[in-house]
Amino acid sequence: MRLLLVEDHVPLADELTAALTRQGYAVDWLADGRDALHEGQSEPYDLIILDLGLPGLPGIDVLQQWRAGGVTTPVLILTARSSWAERIEGLKAGADDYLTKPFHPEELQLRVQALLRRSHGHANQPVLTSAGLQLDEGRQCVTRDGVDIQLTAAEFRLLRYFMLHPQQILSKSHLSEHLYDGETERDSNVLEVHVNHLRRKLGRDVIETRRGQGYIFGSGTS
Known part of the structure; x- marks a missing residue:
């Protein structure tokens, strides 16, 4: 953000x-x-x-x-x-x-x-909940099925943005504009690496790639 x-x-x-x-x-x-x-x-x-x-x-x-x-x-x-x-x-x-x-x-x-x-239409609860995940912003940690999954700082920033925008197609350029300040060089390849890391930790169905459009979070989960 x-x-x-x-x-x-x-x-x-x-x-x-x-x-x-x-x-x-x-x-x-x-x-x-x-x-x-x-x-x-x-x-x-x-x-x-x-x-x-x-x-x-x-x-x-x-x-x-x-x-x-x-x-x-x-x-x-x-x-x-x-x-x-x-x-x-x-x-x-x-x-x-x-x-x-x-x-x-x-x-x-x-x-x-x-x-x-x-x-973004979310209730102000102790944890942010979306797509079966619970994100504790204080600890910068995500929980799935009662199990804590540790995140790097970059993974946390990206996952928080995804969880605040479930079921929305987000282009790489859009994500870069909202995840980096005006002084930081924006590299879409680095963003793709962080997405792949989240998939390995959370499951590939959590973040879908839409060719030519970007990513959509939570489309493959109930």
Whole structure:
């Protein structure tokens, strides 16, 4: 899952980027509201974490312009402002959730997880369940028939994306856009290797190849 973090306080941005990366997210970071406006409109992010007090263009204006322009990406607002009026203003502008600074990193992690699941029609349960698999995002481990199967970091990121998009044809280019940040070189051959590793661990019927189209997760399972 690819996230955009818009935060002008560099130490906090570094801390959040490191934490979210450890949780298996690809993170792009921006510190200016004008840059964020453009990137949010042009890049396929799965979720945006947006500070309100930004240079260049205030976060609330960025959010309003995103929504006016048809951007439907879930947005979690971060702000040091704690008044009810400002929270309501953010929600009216189109925010999906609100987190007031200071906050515990685990709370941000759980809110991000909940927003991503909800935006893809999944209940916010302790584990993500699809195609007979249970994915524990905290442990980055998958369970099948009561047996834990260990995953590498890359396998975890890929499987989580598949499980949030069951029965959907996903091209290699689409997967690359959502699994890697803007600075990472995208290699479809590496992606194919990770798919084959998941098949060996989970069974070949879990991920089907559609020639000329991409992959579909869960098509061969009930």
